[in-house]
Amino acid sequence: MSPRRHSLTPSLRRAGRRLLAWLLAFPLALPFTFSLTLSLAIPAVHAAESLRYPTTFDGDAAAALVIHGALDLPQVRPLLDAFHRDHPDVALHYRNLTTLALHERFLKAPAEADVLISSAMPWQYRLANDGQAQPLDTPAARRWPAWARWRSELFAVTFEPIVMVVNEAIIERFGEVRSHADLLALLERQSESLRGRVVTYDPAISGAGYTYAIEESRLSPRYWELVAALGEAEAALVGTTGEMLEGLIEGRYLVGYNLLGSYARERLANHPRLKIVVPEDYALVTQRLALVPRLAPHPETARRFLDYLIGERGQEVLARETPLGAIHPSLEGPGTAASLRRQRGDALRPITLGPGLLATLDDLKREALLTRWRREFMRRRRH
Amino acid sequence: MTRGDSLSRRLLVWLLLPLLVLGSLMLLQAWFEARRTADRAFDRLLEAASLAIAEQVQWQDDRLWLDLPPAALEMLATDAEERVFYSLIDRRGRMITGNAELPGDQREAVSDDDTLLYRDVTWQGLSVRQGVRRTRLEDWQLREPFEVRVAHSREGRDALAAELWRANLAMILAMAALAIVALLLAIRTALAPLTRLRRAIRSRDPRTLAPLELRLPRELAELRDTVNELLARMRRVRANQERFIGDASHQLRTPLAGLSARAELALRQDDPARWREALVAMQATSSRTARLAMQLLSLTRLANPEYRPERAPLSLNAIAREAVREHWTACHRAGVDLGVATAAADVEILGIDWQLAEALGNLIDNARRYGARHVTIRVGEQPPSLSIEDDGPGIPAARRTLMLRPFHRDRDDLEGSGLGLAIVDGIARTHGARLAMSAGPGGVGLRVTLRFPGDSP
Numbered sequence: 001m002s003p004r005r006h007s008l009t010p011s012l013r014r015a016g017r018r019l020l021a022w023l024l025a026f027p028l029a030l031p032f033t034f035s036l037t038l039s040l041a042i043p044a045v046h047a048a049e050s051l052r053y054p055t056t057f058d059g060d061a062a063a064a065l066v067i068h069g070a071l072d073l074p075q076v077r078p079l080l081d082a083f084h085r086d087h088p089d090v091a092l093h094y095r096n097l098t099t100l101a102l103h104e105r106f107l108k109a110p111a112e113a114d115v116l117i118s119s120a121m122p123w124q125y126r127l128a129n130d131g132q133a134q135p136l137d138t139p140a141a142r143r144w145p146a147w148a149r150w151r152s153e154l155f156a157v158t159f160e161p162i163v164m165v166v167n168e169a170i171i172e173r174f175g176e177v178r179s180h181a182d183l184l185a186l187l188e189r190q191s192e193s194l195r196g197r198v199v200t201y202d203p204a205i206s207g208a209g210y211t212y213a214i215e216e217s218r219l220s221p222r223y224w225e226l227v228a229a230l231g232e233a234e235a236a237l238v239g240t241t242g243e244m245l246e247g248l249i250e251g252r253y254l255v256g257y258n259l260l261g262s263y264a265r266e267r268l269a270n271h272p273r274l275k276i277v278v279p280e281d282y283a284l285v286t287q288r289l290a291l292v293p294r295l296a297p298h299p300e301t302a303r304r305f306l307d308y309l310i311g312e313r314g315q316e317v318l319a320r321e322t323p324l325g326a327i328h329p330s331l332e333g334p335g336t337a338a339s340l341r342r343q344r345g346d347a348l349r350p351i352t353l354g355p356g357l358l359a360t361l362d363d364l365k366r367e368a369l370l371t372r373w374r375r376e377f378m379r380r381r382r383h
Numbered sequence: 384m385t386r387g388d389s390l391s392r393r394l395l396v397w398l399l400l401p402l403l404v405l406g407s408l409m410l411l412q413a414w415f416e417a418r419r420t421a422d423r424a425f426d427r428l429l430e431a432a433s434l435a436i437a438e439q440v441q442w443q444d445d446r447l448w449l450d451l452p453p454a455a456l457e458m459l460a461t462d463a464e465e466r467v468f469y470s471l472i473d474r475r476g477r478m479i480t481g482n483a484e485l486p487g488d489q490r491e492a493v494s495d496d497d498t499l500l501y502r503d504v505t506w507q508g509l510s511v512r513q514g515v516r517r518t519r520l521e522d523w524q525l526r527e528p529f530e531v532r533v534a535h536s537r538e539g540r541d542a543l544a545a546e547l548w549r550a551n552l553a554m555i556l557a558m559a560a561l562a563i564v565a566l567l568l569a570i571r572t573a574l575a576p577l578t579r580l581r582r583a584i585r586s587r588d589p590r591t592l593a594p595l596e597l598r599l600p601r602e603l604a605e606l607r608d609t610v611n612e613l614l615a616r617m618r619r620v621r622a623n624q625e626r627f628i629g630d631a632s633h634q635l636r637t638p639l640a641g642l643s644a645r646a647e648l649a650l651r652q653d654d655p656a657r658w659r660e661a662l663v664a665m666q667a668t669s670s671r672t673a674r675l676a677m678q679l680l681s682l683t684r685l686a687n688p689e690y691r692p693e694r695a696p697l698s699l700n701a702i703a704r705e706a707v708r709e710h711w712t713a714c715h716r717a718g719v720d721l722g723v724a725t726a727a728a729d730v731e732i733l734g735i736d737w738q739l740a741e742a743l744g745n746l747i748d749n750a751r752r753y754g755a756r757h758v759t760i761r762v763g764e765q766p767p768s769l770s771i772e773d774d775g776p777g778i779p780a781a782r783r784t785l786m787l788r789p790f791h792r793d794r795d796d797l798e799g800s801g802l803g804l805a806i807v808d809g810i811a812r813t814h815g816a817r818l819a820m821s822a823g824p825g826g827v828g829l830r831v832t833l834r835f836p837g838d839s840p
Binding site: 150151214218354355359360362363364365 | 449450452455459481483509
């Protein structure tokens with residue numbers, strides 16, 4: 001992939017579109033669920049997915065709410081159920097979209113949706129930065145931890161660590177893999193035995209993989225050692241967490257690196273041989289960001305929903321009934337950020353909700369990083 | 384002190400008003416200063432961020448290349464979570480990369496080297512502060528100019544400006560409060576002598592006319608002196624009044640005592656002829672006493688400064704002729720020749736006819752009484768005047784002023800009251816005229832002249 005591929009971009013919009021096209025493979029939209037295992041590669045199916053909750057009220061009292069989310073129906077359903085119970089007067093329409101479709105649809109029709117929930121953090125951040133979001137000023141919003149929101153416009157609602165998945169066979173043969181350092185040592189020592197049995201994101205085709213690569217390269221220069229070691233082990237590069245999980249379950253891969261923890265947890269519940277490792281030295285944490293568009297057609301209900309989402313009630317549903325991880329500081333127990341923090345402490349590195357995310361979207365930045373990544377990946381490879 | 388128009392209120396208003404205007408100006412200036420300071424402080428961020436970006440710009444594959452440092456964007460956002468924008472522009476003005484097509488800055492750079500221009504712009508409805516850095520790549524053969532544009536929203540600046548302004552506001556308000564307290568104290572101190580003066584006047588015995596003895600500042604000392612002068616005049620007036628009353632009661636007591644004695648004498652006798660004789664004498668005395676009382680009354684009236692009768696245009700010729708007509712019979716009977724010399728043209732003045740008639744009557748009466756044979760009323764034109772000339776014994780020049788005092792008589796004269804000339808003097812003063820006495824024509828007798836102000840009404 002040469003920098004030439006992206007020749008001079010005459011306009012920002014076109015650059016953005018190209019970026020969108022590239023980020024098609026952003027996996028966080030969950031194109032891979034149990035119900036849809038067979039149609040893995042057809043995100044279009046999901047674009048049509050939607051949930052409707054009719055209002056129990058008649059006439060003027062009824063309010064409408066349109067939510068566009070990159071959250072699969074099994075995960076979003078408990079949330080919407082609870083909201084509908086509390087607010088039966090709201091006619092709710094949830095559309096499940098991929099992160100790309102969600103973003104493109106918003107750019108085309110900014111007045112269509114009332115709430116956007118997406119795991120594509122840079123894009124959501126960029127929308128808010130450009131003034132496309134409206135502020136939410138409620139007690140819950142003010143109490144929301146500062147690291148999990150930007151201004152009062154953008155709110156992180158979930159807490160999903162990026163994990164490794166290690167087959168028990170590896171642990172039995174080579175010992176525990178608890179950290180990036182362990183993984184690096186394992187790869188460097190056992191590159192022969194692991195050749196082709198390690199899987200990770202291809203940052204060139206996966207937006208999530210690229211985001212993690214940028215974050216990890218900022219965290220430590222040793223990341224490049226790891227990339228080189230992955231290259232030496234001829235790691236398989238794929239586009240989505242789903243593909244990685246497939247390969248791990250099928251036994252094609254023994255080690256998976258940088259998987260989305262929330263999916264892995266759900267998917268591997270019945271596979272005790274596959275061990276989920278939240279690294280002890282550092283673990284990236286990604287968050288789904290919710291915002292209310294400035295031109296939302298039903299801003300009142302939109303604010304109610306967002307307030308519910310970051311309120312104790314919504315977060316409790318999130319913690320108990322989904323694998324997404326709740327942030328609300330008063331919640332304890334499994335499925336919350338607090339419990340994860342107690343286990344991993346300072347090792348958790350939530351992706352910073354700040355202007356640094358804008359750099360992720362920079363065309364040239366991406367080319368520069370990918371060039372470096374490819375170079376490092378190929379460095380120790382035998383030809 | 385605060386009721387109605389008060390000195391302290393005037394002072395307060397005229398001192399507070401400029402103070403308020405000044406204070407408002409200071410607040411305004413403080414606001415602009417706070418904004419400028421905040422901008423200066425935050426422009427450093429634009430400078431640092433644009434520099435951090437510019438340093439990463441390279442020439443690669445025949446084009447500008449940028450490995451955007453995320454820290455450059457992060458430093459643009461402070462605790463206020465500003466919105467952040469950047470773009471890299473090549474020599475032809477095309478955007479190489481960035482998250483916003485920020486407008487350029489048309490201003491000419493001061494120098495060709497690295498320059499940085501700041502300004503406030505509106506980008507897609509957002510009010511942002513923009514820094515444009517113009518610089519160029521310096522390579523062995525290559526000199527490629529480019530522009531880094533960075534911008535962020537104003538929240539942090541506004542917060543800092545508000546904070547600075549609030550600090551200033553507190554200081555200015557404290558200063559204003561101090562100034563007002565000082566002002567009130569100063570006004571109270573400055574007006575204290577006035578209060579002392581008032582108290583001194585109020586606490587005086589209302590009957591006393593003694594001068595005020597009080598140490599006062601210069602402006603008030605003048606007022607005190609003026610009051611003291613007034614008091615001195617009042618003391619003189621009161622002395623005069625007391626003497627007049629004494630004189631008047633003495634004058635009235637003498638004829639009344641005479642009447643009483645005469646009546647007693649007559650009652651002891653039985654002869655009706657004697658009674659008649661006594662009654663005639665008593666009638667003469669009582670009519671003289673009545674005339675005296677009349678004169679006292681009119682003199683009192685004339686001496687009253689509040690008494691301001693309406694003055695009407697009068698012809699002096701007519702007045703003189705009327706006086707002759709009135710007094711001719713009496714004079715003729717006494718063997719006095721009364722004549723009039725009117726002016727050729729009619730002379731008009733503003734005056735009160737009955738007063739002038741009384742003055743002429745008094746003067747004619749005096750002349751007759753003091754033994755004149757010829758009395759002439761003369762009307763003068765330039766200035767308008769009335770004169771009475773007689774050929775009587777006259778009054779020596781040294782004693783003429785004395786004659787104007789009430790109850791002063793030239794000779795021992797039982798008939799006269801001693802009020803005639805005093806009344807004439809009072810009438811002259813009412814008319815604003817001057818009373819002059821001189822020797823009559825040919826140095827014989829007396830001439831009394833009333834010279835009226837102006838030559839015509």
